[in-house]
Amino acid sequence: MMNPTMFNPIALENWYSNDENSLLLQTELEKYFQNYLPCFRSEPQRKLFRTFITGLLSPLERKSIEPVALHFSGEKYVRPMQQFFSRSPFEEQPLLDIYQELLSKQVGQAPGMLSVDDTGFVKKGKHSVGVKRQYCGRLGKTENCQSGVFLAFAGNNGYGLVDYELYLPREWFGEDFAQLYKECHIPQEKTFSTKNEIAIRLLNQAMHSGLFEVQWVGCDAAYGNDHAFLDGLELPKGVWYFAATNAKEQVFPEYPQMSYPETKRGRPRKHPVLSHGPVSVREIAEDTSVPWETVVLAEGAKGPILAERKYMRCYACRKDGNRNYVRPGQEIWLYLRKYADGEIKYFVSNAPGELAVQELDRAAILRWPIEQCFEECKSNLGMGHYECRSYQGWNRHMLFVMIAHLFTIYIREIFKKKEIPLTMPMVVKLMHEIITYTVTNMKAIVCYHIRRNHCAYLSHRKTMLSKSSL
Secondary structure (H helix, E strand, O other), rough: OOOOOOOOHHHHHHHHHHOHHHHHHHHHHHHHHHOOHHHHHHHHHHHHHHHHHHHOOOOOOOHHHHHHHHHOOHHHHHHHHHHHHOOOOOOOHHHHHHHHHHHHHHHOOEEEEEEEEEEEEEEEOOOOOOOOEEEEEEOOOOEEEEEEEEEEEEOOOOOEEEEEEEOHHHHOHHHHHHHHHHOOOOOOOOOOHHHHHHHHHHHHHHHHHOOOOEEEEEEOOHHHOOOHHHOOOOOOOOOOEEEEEOOOOOOEEOOOOEOOOOOOOOOOOOOOOEEEOEHHHHHHHEEEEOOEEEEEEEEEEEEEEEEEEEEEEEEEEEEEEEEEEEEEEEEEEEEEOOOOOOOEEEEEEEEOOOOOOOHHHHHHHHHOOOHHHHHHHHOOOOOOOOOOOHHHHHHHHHHHHHHHHHHHHHHHHHHHOOOOOHHHHHHHHHHHOOOOOOOOOHHHHHHHHHHOOOOOOOOHHHHHHOOOOO
């Protein structure tokens, strides 16, 4: 949390002793549901939607389709819930539009940052949409997983996820994956996009929507290293990027002089000769002539957020056609932050030179909430618990998790006004008090799984025998 955890002891005691608070949570949840219900065509769809969102907020250990349906509705609702995710006739876009409008009203009405990042979801099988062996940031290594690109907004009023898209590896558009492509119900008009192309699309859509008051665009080094990504951002006036990069990124500390020496033979020189070349940002970090400063970036839940940082104006380095030729680009900020363990993070920004360095400090803090969103949704709301294989199923699960996450933001704001600071896990624990399982016959649930296991055994046995000569 980026806010101090001060509280009013009297307000806390009054809230604790008031039994009507549970009713408040139930009332707010019901009011929240009403925003989305018009998007569904029938009452059964509305019931399934409410059931699943309730399941995400519940104390269930596993928050996927089957356990939510079993515990809250019973065995006969498992199949309808599966169909609700895979082929129920409702569109996600109207739900997403309403969600973004509500998120905008909650957190987007003060200058903030749109951040883009991707996160992985580890999968054991090979039949889920978009799965392949690829880098998984959560594990820090290559693993069999799916990857989604997400957009978040963070500002003085809070933070939340804005938009999302599943990354489909290039191989999924080839002949070898044609059957899986069809089985996962991927739209025929879908074409391959890199993660960075997806990120630009999400960012541009959000900025053009006008829903969020954007001052900054943030990204990690996977995007910030890509000059085509940074140069391809359609940034309105007064909006600047604050992009992480790696230690190998090169910049020109000073603008070089350029000349065209005369040549006695051969073709005229195509590119000018630079008076000096670029240097890596690692060299600037190690340069003692540019000192580190210790500053307080913000007040956090654990006290002041201290950081060592250095910054300077310099010029971006760009390649001009020929890979061996580099030229100076626009004037930018280079911002370096050293963490307590000695790790150094590097950032570049196209913000104007007259901008106060305190604004860069604020941008450095606003880059963090998208990671917090991932942590909160994965640890508390079952973001990675989905078991559906289809393209539509993945999209609907992510959207429902975001909808549940926004409700927790609502509740935190309500209690903040009461001078009671709640963290995300605290809100979920409060919801556990009011959400109880509709189906309490655990024997029925156990019997369901026994039958399911037996059916799976018969299916696998039949498959194995059909492949052998027995």
